[in-house]
Amino acid sequence: DPVSGDPKIQGGPDFECVSNIVNALERESLKTTHLINFGGFGARQIDTSMAPAAILSEFKEWNRKVVSRPQMHFDGFDGIDWAIEAGPFNSTSQQTSTVSVGLLDLVGRTSQLAKREGWVVTMNAWMSSLDPTTPQFNRQFGDAPGQAHNSHAYLLAAYDTTTTKDKHRVQTFDFVSVSLFEPHSLALQAIMEKEISPRDYLAKLVNDLTNGWVVQFSADPFIGIGDKTVRLHQSQVVLGVANGWAGKDSILYVQPSRLKVAYDRMERKKLHPRGFMFWGIGQEGLIPPGHHKPVYMAKELNSIMGVRWW
Numbered sequence: 001d002p003v004s005g006d007p008k009i010q011g012g013p014d015f016e017c018v019s020n021i022v023n024a025l026e027r028e029s030l031k032t033t034h035l036i037n038f039g040g041f042g043a044r045q046i047d048t049s050m051a052p053a054a055i056l057s058e059f060k061e062w063n064r065k066v067v068s069r070p071q072m073h074f075d076g077f078d079g080i081d082w083a084i085e086a087g088p089f090n091s092t093s094q095q096t097s098t099v100s101v102g103l104l105d106l107v108g109r110t111s112q113l114a115k116r117e118g119w120v121v122t123m124n125a126w127m128s129s130l131d132p133t134t135p136q137f138n139r140q141f142g143d144a145p146g147q148a149h150n151s152h153a154y155l156l157a158a159y160d161t162t163t164t165k166d167k168h169r170v171q172t173f174d175f176v177s178v179s180l181f182e183p184h185s186l187a188l189q190a191i192m193e194k195e196i197s198p199r200d201y202l203a204k205l206v207n208d209l210t211n212g213w214v215v216q217f218s219a220d221p222f223i224g225i226g227d228k229t230v231r232l233h234q235s236q237v238v239l240g241v242a243n244g245w246a247g248k249d250s251i252l253y254v255q256p257s258r259l260k261v262a263y264d265r266m267e268r269k270k271l272h273p274r275g276f277m278f279w280g281i282g283q284e285g286l287i288p289p290g291h292h293k294p295v296y297m298a299k300e301l302n303s304i305m306g307v308r309w310w
Contacts, residue, residue, distance in 0.1 A: 079120030
């Protein structure tokens with residue numbers, strides 16, 4: 001808020017619609033966790049002069065007063081999903097932006113406070129910003145290959161765990177969605193250009209993320225920590241895929257049938273991720289380039305993982 005100087009959350013989906021969907025799911029006895037996403041491509045970044053406690057306090061107040069619908073038995077969101085991505089851009093020609101150490105620290109500290117209070121905390125990461133194939137580290141985002149190398153790895157290195165109120169040590173981030181649909185992603189290069197099967201590539205990706213890799217944080221004089229090994233636990237790995245809007249302009253689209261083959265193999269080897277996410281729900285039913293049938297990725301992913309059956 002420019003007048004008071006206090007944090008203020010703006011925007012968001014139609015909360016009446018959200019509450020109606022929550023109620024519909026509950027009527028079907030389909031237990032669901034509902035998260036609100038902060039950030040996104042080109043979004044205005046959080047003011048780093050704000051205190052983490054003040055940001056969490058604003059989230060709780062906003063969730064209670066603006067989001068919740070007590071008359072519909074909807075108490076608001078269950079937690080926060082962070083999306084620290086490129087932007088905002090100062091002009092149409094600007095293609096890169098740099099995420100500050102202050103913003104990363106603010107997200108990390110706010111996440112720990114939220115986790116300590118029992119909220120669900122997750123984050124999205126472009127493939128390059130959590131890249132086990134390289135030790136490189138930089139904080140520059142853009143739409144060209146090789147940018148933002150391991151920027152999100154800092155959050156795992158500095159804020160990986162949280163001590164809860166009952167003195168248990170837990171992972172700060174319940175899961176991390178690694179987006180295969182980043183422009184010019186490593187997954188695109190491997191699957192489309194090098195013709196590595198999704199079955200082989202995704203198994204190796206999950207294995208590399210969970211085995212861990214050294215990141216050269218010392219290359220950044222502002223980051224304040226030395227080189228460290230970072231890793232995701234298998235229960236934290238979520239693979240982000242695209243639905244029918246993708247498949248062109250350097251954006252990877254993997255057919256659900258190929259995702260199923262990959263997931264079945266990973267499950268047999270006990271290397272399977274926690275799950276999948278997809279972008280985006282507004283593009284469900286589109287026909288991918290070069291295909292002939294509309295894709296409903298929510299239905300397809302549910303069929304692959306067998307999460308819900310009617």
